[in-house]
Amino acid sequence: MSRRAVTLTLASVLVLVFALAGSFMPVPYVALMPGPTSNTLGVNDKHEPLIKIDGRQVYPATGHLNFTTVTYRGGPGNRIDLFTALRGWIEDDVAIVPEETLFPKNESAKQVDEENTRQMRDSQQNAEAAALQELKIPIATQVVVDAVQKGKPADGKVRPGDEVLGVDGAKVTGVGQVTESMARRKPGAAVALAVRRDGKEEKIPLTTVASADGKRAVIGIVLGEQYKFPFKIDISVGDVGGPSAGLMFSLAIVDKLTPGSLTGGRFIAGTGTITPDGKVGPIGGIQQKMVAARRAGATVFMTPADNCADALAAKPDGLRLIRADTLHNARQALEDLQANKPVPACTKG
Template identity: 35%
Template sequence: MTDSQPDVPRSSRRHLTFAVSTLLTALLLAALMWVPAPYVVRTPGPTKDVLSEVNSQPLITISDEESYDPSGQLLLTTVGVQGGPAANVSFAQVLMGWLDSDRAVYPVETVYPPESTQEEIETVNNALMVTSQENATYAALTELDYTVPMTLTVQEVLDESQAHDVVRSGDVLVSLNGQAIDTYATLVSQLDAVTPGEAVTLEVMREGELAEVSVTTIGSQDSSGARLGLTIDIGFDFPFDVGIAIDNIGGPSAGMIFALGIMDMLTEADELDGAVVAGTGTIDTEGNVGPIGGIRQKLHGAKRDGAEWFLAPASNCDEVVGHTPEGLDVIAVETLSDAWTAVQAIGSGDTDDLARCS
């Protein structure tokens, strides 16, 4: 007599197969969620009040000139970045980025140059931050009518330039066609009036002596005017020392807020009158406010940290409309003068005439 196993009903076998398949699929999906993904996730980053202290040290210091303690806050805003050369993000993080309106997901190649290392990115961002601080100081002081001499020193003669063997690294530009070169904007304006290919007379200070040279100009991709084909190092002779101390933040996007902070500290009036204003935007030596990345994340970071007002580059307004957190009023600015007018209007409560991102 032989033993026999009881038959398992077909429906039970199907249920068992389905359960095992479901379990394996779930495990596979769970594993895939932690596989590195070729994306970058941007999140709202921390904010810093440029009128306050960081690590018990003032973020902005002014030496040898009278300064004042404002009552409000000017928040520079940042973007947190997950992914990139330093670390990969998982598909779980990417999925969260897609589902969370405060975040944004981008293919990694659209954010970082191909083959770039984290060290290279940090070097570039640190250099941009230094330039941003210098530009902010210059723009703030000149907006307040301080005189700040500027020097333009030749760094390099580019391959395409016609100035080889004529202009040297270290030459300081003095005049072009007899007109003094006192700012970089002056140089660009003078060259914009020259037809590419036309020769110009350039006066330079070389090893302590004036030298006059003739340079045949070249064309430019971004202008109909002429260019010299030189890289220029811009130096400033500030009338007093302005220091900006901030770590772990790079890039140029805090320039406008730095400039406003310097202006607020140098003016006796309490322009903010206790208001909390956040903002972002690059600044050049002419006081022009330029666009930045991650504006939507910066809006949410500002609202999270108590701001009721946000100063945004007018060129970023198309990204702002429809994505502003409730309770945050976004003002569009094109220049440092616009931003300073907005700060004064906010402090006085007279904001009806300010331009909004709408």
């Protein structure tokens, strides 16, 4: 064999070796795939009702109102290889996205998991509030301490989870009221918080300090609002995070609290965030969620209005898309579907 032929052969082998090695090199991308779906009208992995309501009459519910999920491969410390990424790009039910889409550079994987858990918790509370307001069932709110800043006056005196009842003797009904009260004070001013902790009321005297920019008086607490429901609603979904199941939770609660069936026995799935006043918001992974729903047997998919364009472009055969922009409209659409009336659909426009 000539020297030139040997050189070309060796070069080809080296190119092949490098190509094969490169295909198994980790890349900063994540593969999104269809995940499990769960019937909000059914039971969870522990064979307990996924949504349990105590203290209020409930009605039998038939059919399915499934929330959908997306699973992923990759992420910090467990990156996919180039071959997996290339294969994902050509598969219809897989989306390859930059790692930062799920794991921001300034957050660890643990922080992302904690945030997803918090979003699921908030989503459940929002879903409960939206459902009860849709049914005109009165609910109250309470102001609670979400966090206490280290080194500030409240540190060691106020605890996360404390319910704030009053400021300087004035009853508290919302976070804004506390904010306005603090805005009228100067650093060094005294403030007395009335809180409820473990069922007992306490008064906590504090002295304000200047904020980091020196423009405000602060005591170092972060406040949030929680709803006080007139009866108990438990939502148990296991190891699932994120806010996108809100709409389906709300629909299931409405179904359980009203006679008849919203589904008419159909297998309905869907997705969408929910606000306490019933507004439905967009989500990520709509393509994978529709595939998961259709594989599970769904024939109808509740689709957030802002996701309609992407959903239409990737809709699986046999899946009917219903546009949902509010809980009320989604509920009405399911009732109209049973009555063979027109329902709001996703359109290209």
